[in-house]
């Protein structure tokens with residue numbers, strides 16, 4: 001077997017809230033590669049990292065791609081560094097690009113580093129030391145924070161993956177209203193879902209393929225396969241030029257950020273988990289529209305939140321009752337509250353304790369503390385205080401998953417249509 005020597009290239013932290021997008025920069029590099037006869041091995045990759053990372057612009061994504069490490073490798077490196085120099089948003093304090101070149105096999109310890117970049121916080125110094133120890137060529141611009149994500153973007157194994165097709169706008173249109181024919185997006189969703197997903201939030205009438213920031217992206221369509229993306233692209237109509245487009249292989253919508261917790265007490269702040277617990281109290285809504293309740297197990301309890309932006313999901317959460325056993329998926333934020341992304345019902349509590357029914361058919365009322373029950377209609381009395389168990393019908397169903405709407409979903413969250 002002939003082994004080809006691969007050069008891995010990782011790029012991160014080139015954009016700012018005012019513009020750019022590391023995927024666009026990657027697509028420009030790929031164009032330059034094409035002009036110079038440099039071919040990519042496999043699709044470029046868009047890798048989402050720790051959703052709680054402090055310095056992220058939006059979705060904490062890094063980009064990587066692979067080329068053959070042949071006589072054009074040095075030219076490729078020059079192109080990458082030139083484009084990062086040319087296109088990064090250097091004026092923004094929080095834009096600190098980092099570029100990584102690495103030739104060779106991705107080792108187990110590099111894979112472990114990548115998972116740490118999804119689950120934990122890594123410092124620039126730590127990333128630099130690690131990168132050097134495994135033989136990465138490191139290029140830092142300004143503080144070079146991007147090397148944290150760049151090393152992870154080249155190193156992460158993708159057992160489960162999805163694709164995203166990103167279409168880019170002409171620069172003169174940046175910051176203006178995107179000219180997307182929404183009817184065609186509805187048609188595209190109808191024709192290609194569930195191969196494509198996260199296109200539209202029907203409950204909010206929100207077109208999720210359209211970014212809301214002034215970045216170069218006109219739209220992004222997410223999918224399980226490339227064929228569906230090609231069909232989707234042919235259906236979506238726009239009334240402005242698409243200057244370029246690129247398909248990325250990604251870890252989006254794979255739940256890669258979620259770790260399995262065996263008990264509530266083992267979960268840590270700023271971690272994302274799935275954990276089973278019993279609902280302790282009826283969910284209640286507070287000012288601002290956020291909904292909270294507790295789950296418990298033998299090890300302890302934690303407050304769970306369905307926040308206002310999750311809209312109708314709060315209605316679903318409101319059907320939970322004390323005694324229900326559920327598996328929640330989500331992350332623990334600043335306030336130590338478990339922010340629910342989705343939940344699965346493990347076992348519904350379908351028994352409610354009610355006052356007994358009188359022989360005459362009327363439900364009895366309490367006759368006072370420790371005085372049993374009495375019937376207001378016929379005057380009948382029972383000495384016992386014990387309520388009777390009644391089987392009730394529940395709106396929620398055992399084994400079923402319930403998820404936040406598309407408009408409130410994280411890039412990494414696996415939608416039910418992929419479960």
Ligand code: ATP
Pocket residue numbers: 012013014015016021022023049050053054055056057058059060061062096116117118119120121122123145146147148149150
């Ligand atoms: P966009 O989604 O538009 O690409 P972004 O949200 O990805 O923007 P970046 O500009 O890439 O934001 O900034 C994220 C920064 O956080 C990068 O410098 C990246 O290296 C760093 N980072 C990524 N993962 C971690 C982590 N686990 N710990 C600490 N820093 C991290």
